Amino acid sequence: MESETTETIIRATGRSLCEYGYADLTMQRIAEASSVTTAAIHYHFDTKEELLDAFLDDLIDRFERQVDCEAADPRDRLAGFLDAVFDSEPDDEFPIALMELKAQAPFHNTYRERFRELDAALRGVVQDAVEAGIEAGHFDAVDTAEVARTVSTMINGSHVRMVALGEDPDETRRVVEDYLEAQLGWSPEGAA
Amino acid sequence: MESETTETIIRATGRSLCEYGYADLTMQRIAEASSVTTAAIHYHFDTKEELLDAFLDDLIDRFERQVDCEAADPRDRLAGFLDAVFDSEPDDEFPIALMELKAQAPFHNTYRERFRELDAALRGVVQDAVEAGIEAGHFDAVDTAEVARTVSTMINGSHVRMVALGEDPDETRRVVEDYLEAQLGWSPEGAA
Known part of the structure; x- marks a missing residue:
């Protein structure tokens, strides 16, 4: 079911969560940890x-x-x-x-x-x-x-x-x- | 060992931690939750x-x-x-x-x-x-x-x-x- 992009985003979420912790986890940081733009992340995930x-x-x-x-x-x-x-x-x-x-x-x-x-x-x-x-x-x-x-x-x-x-x-x-x-x-x- | 002021501060810390969570817990919020000024809190606790x-x-x-x-x-x-x-x-x-x-x-x-x-x-x-x-x-x-x-x-x-x-x-x-x-x-x- 998962596309390659969503899989890339999900992996980057895990890495960013480990690096910054929950409180400081942002879409921007997840974008930086992946090759995906914040716009593309927002397209797949609202929040x-x-x-x-x-x-x-x-x-x-x-x-x-x-x-x-x-x-x-x-x-x-x-x-x-x-x-x-x-x-x-x-x-x-x-x-x-x-x-x-x-x-x-x-x-x-x-x-x-x-x-x-x-x-x-x-x-x-x-x-x-x-x-x-x-x-x-x-x-x-x-x-x-x-x-x-x-x-x-x-x-x-x-x-x-x-x-x-x-x-x-x-x-x-x-x-x-x-x-x-x-x-x-x-x-x-x-x-x- | 604890003075009445430090005890008041510690109780307010507990209430503020429950209310705001760890990430949003500040000396200011603890002061607001107690009758103690932020200056007095800093006098007793550096960080x-x-x-x-x-x-x-x-x-x-x-x-x-x-x-x-x-x-x-x-x-x-x-x-x-x-x-x-x-x-x-x-x-x-x-x-x-x-x-x-x-x-x-x-x-x-x-x-x-x-x-x-x-x-x-x-x-x-x-x-x-x-x-x-x-x-x-x-x-x-x-x-x-x-x-x-x-x-x-x-x-x-x-x-x-x-x-x-x-x-x-x-x-x-x-x-x-x-x-x-x-x-x-x-x-x-x-x-x-």
Whole structure:
């Protein structure tokens, strides 16, 4: 659906958000970060909110493709999911930019809707993998929706801890792995 | 240590942060929200960063007093802690303002240090209560540091979920309670 121009604009939005932060993000700066004129940006996106909404939509699409790895074995799917989620360094710019948008969500319903979509996607991947793992006899029987909800809350916590405390994502990953091991009787640590 | 004037300024900082957000918070606006002149504010605090640092310091003091309830029974202490932590409504302004400061932590080491202090305080309360509960024979034996770390990560997750998704804190509280019940063999639900 996206044209090459809108894709260029969306990429430049991400870079500019990381560089200037939410408050100082302007159409002018996005134009400077891309080969697209402000007039062309305005042609595709009426407002900064609309532009950031498209940015979040694109982000969620890519994230879903990344975390929903197609491994047949549910254990590999769960391990691949954790690899994708915890694949950042402390003080990476991207998680910081995302946290700023989360803080803006109460004032922009479009952002909130996107974050809800993202949360549902995350929980869906975990729940499906856990269900498949139980069916295949790899995991203990658990309330799969509850496990997915807890993992998603821990991942949200990890994101804040990385941004606010500068904590290494590997530390929180261990907390999630310990939880999964206690619940499922299986450890994603050292999984393929 | 705090004079009445600095306390007035700090309270006005909190109200202004909630009203205007971090980017639009100015000494002028804080002066308007209090009975103190901008000159007097500058006499006590050189920069906006210094002022927000004092605000966070004060917040942590009050939070520590609130969560560290003095109940003799560790079960009541843990239940009182959860009451204090989950005592807000979705779209409350204060958690939103706090989330904005967390997003600014990578750029202001003073904020980051305060958030680390707050995290250590949170974990300390949980760990002490769990240790006392194990000693008294109320809880199963667990790795108390690990439980404290997990609870703290979940609380961080709850804060983001409340702000970004508009989730009711009671929903995350239930996740934390289920986790504690599974770990400790004791449920804070319905505790005094």
